[in-house]
Amino acid sequence: MSFIAKRLAAVRPSQTKAMTAAAAVLKEKGVDVIALSQGEPDFDTPEAVQNAGIAAIRNGKTRYTPVAGVKPLRTVIREKLSRDNGLDYDVDQITVGCGAKQIVFNALFASLDPGDEVIIPAPCWVSYPDMVRLAGGEPVLVPCHEHFGFKLKPQDLEAVITPSTKWLILNSPNNPTGAVYSKTDLAALAEVLRKHSQVHVLADDIYEKLVYDVRFATMAEAAPDLIDRVLTVNGVSKSSAMTGWRLGYGAGPKDLIKAMNTIEGQTSSHTSSISQYAAIEAIAGDQSYIETFVSEFRKRRDFVVEKINEAEGLKCRTPDGAFYVFVNCEGVIGKFTPQGTIIADDLDFAMYLLEQFGVAVVAGSGFMASPFIRISYAASIEELQQACDRILAACEALS
Numbered sequence: 001m002s003f004i005a006k007r008l009a010a011v012r013p014s015q016t017k018a019m020t021a022a023a024a025v026l027k028e029k030g031v032d033v034i035a036l037s038q039g040e041p042d043f044d045t046p047e048a049v050q051n052a053g054i055a056a057i058r059n060g061k062t063r064y065t066p067v068a069g070v071k072p073l074r075t076v077i078r079e080k081l082s083r084d085n086g087l088d089y090d091v092d093q094i095t096v097g098c099g100a101k102q103i104v105f106n107a108l109f110a111s112l113d114p115g116d117e118v119i120i121p122a123p124c125w126v127s128y129p130d131m132v133r134l135a136g137g138e139p140v141l142v143p144c145h146e147h148f149g150f151k152l153k154p155q156d157l158e159a160v161i162t163p164s165t166k167w168l169i170l171n172s173p174n175n176p177t178g179a180v181y182s183k184t185d186l187a188a189l190a191e192v193l194r195k196h197s198q199v200h201v202l203a204d205d206i207y208e209k210l211v212y213d214v215r216f217a218t219m220a221e222a223a224p225d226l227i228d229r230v231l232t233v234n235g236v237s238k239s240s241a242m243t244g245w246r247l248g249y250g251a252g253p254k255d256l257i258k259a260m261n262t263i264e265g266q267t268s269s270h271t272s273s274i275s276q277y278a279a280i281e282a283i284a285g286d287q288s289y290i291e292t293f294v295s296e297f298r299k300r301r302d303f304v305v306e307k308i309n310e311a312e313g314l315k316c317r318t319p320d321g322a323f324y325v326f327v328n329c330e331g332v333i334g335k336f337t338p339q340g341t342i343i344a345d346d347l348d349f350a351m352y353l354l355e356q357f358g359v360a361v362v363a364g365s366g367f368m369a370s371p372f373i374r375i376s377y378a379a380s381i382e383e384l385q386q387a388c389d390r391i392l393a394a395c396e397a398l399s
């Protein structure tokens with residue numbers, strides 16, 4: 001009998017992390033690998049934010065903090081949600097955790113009982129289904145077709161709601177597709193949700209600031225009457241290049257936030273005090289660096305989309321947000337490598353790119369959608385140029 005708890009049996013390790021680790025192993029062996037599998041900006045944390053972290057250490061802000069986060073941080077989050085999103089939350093409706101990831105997990109763990117269902121539009125971030133299972137719930141994946149911009153349609157939402165539905169998870173801009181829901185898209189989904197008062201919405205807005213030529217909107221803003229059923233999740237990882245600082249936050253109904261704080265209080269206690277003080281600067285300070293991030297990402301996105309669409313058997317849309325291109329690779333499935341092995345699915349294709357051409361990407365199956373690969377363009381234009389050349393050569397070598 002295994003020593004490991006049964007609840008882990010249904011949980012798969014993240015394919016994103018697995019691919020990044022496989023690329024790192026090859027790199028260590030001296031293989032020239034370009035990793036486009038990572039989910040983090042390749043920029044440094046802005047200097048003013050670094051300095052705020054250093055000042056926190058020097059000023060003795062190195063002790064335990066309240067579980068929900070220090071008040072000055074929750075106050076600037078409150079102001080941010082009001083300024084950027086038009087949302088009105090009290091400070092005690094806000095909680096801070098070790099990344100948006102912990103906030104999502106705490107929310108699910110705080111609310112799911114066995115048999116409770118969570119609707120997850122797919123393609124989706126690798127962690128949602130597994131977090132739902134870990135929390136004892138049932139993920140209900142709803143395919144969102146490329147043809148419709150990978151977005152959930154109101155009628156498809158309506159079709160999967162049951163009395164056991166507890167959450168709808170909406171992630172916009174989306175990882176892995178880069179799809180962005182407009183205020184009108186959200187309002188149409190809200191129409192359905194109004195008929196089903198048991199359903200709450202977890203709005204994962206972590207890529208909010210990374211949008212190209214479209215306006216960001218979040219559910220509580222599009223449907224203010226539903227605000228008591230919405231948890232708005234965000235953080236500094238992607239917008240301020242702070243993935244390693246581990247700081248995310250959630251704003252929502254008081255009883256849910258209180259329950260989430262109970263879980264956090266018995267697990268991590270809180271995220272690092274230093275990160276909390278640095279995040280005050282990231283959220284309330286000058287954010288002009290975001291414009292630079294966005295314009296740099298836009299250049300890279302346009303470059304990758306153009307190149308990939310030249311590859312035989314691959315095609316992709318131009319994503320509106322985040323820093324990923326989700327590439328349809330149907331055209332290479334069933335083909336043979338120069339070694340005579342068949343590319344049976346998108347994981348085979350991702351492994352072929354890694355092992356034969358030294359490019360690490362993540363297979364769509366990791367995001368509950370096949371046959372696709374996700375390319376992260378959070379890499380320099382030189383790396384992207386080389387990687388795209390290799391991908392083109394890899395496709396050409398198939399027969």
Ligand code: PLP
Binds near residue numbers: 098174247248
């Ligand atoms: N939500 C989505 C959709 C993500 O892609 C990620 C990270 O990849 C996260 C949440 C986690 O963010 P954080 O680093 O704040 O935990």
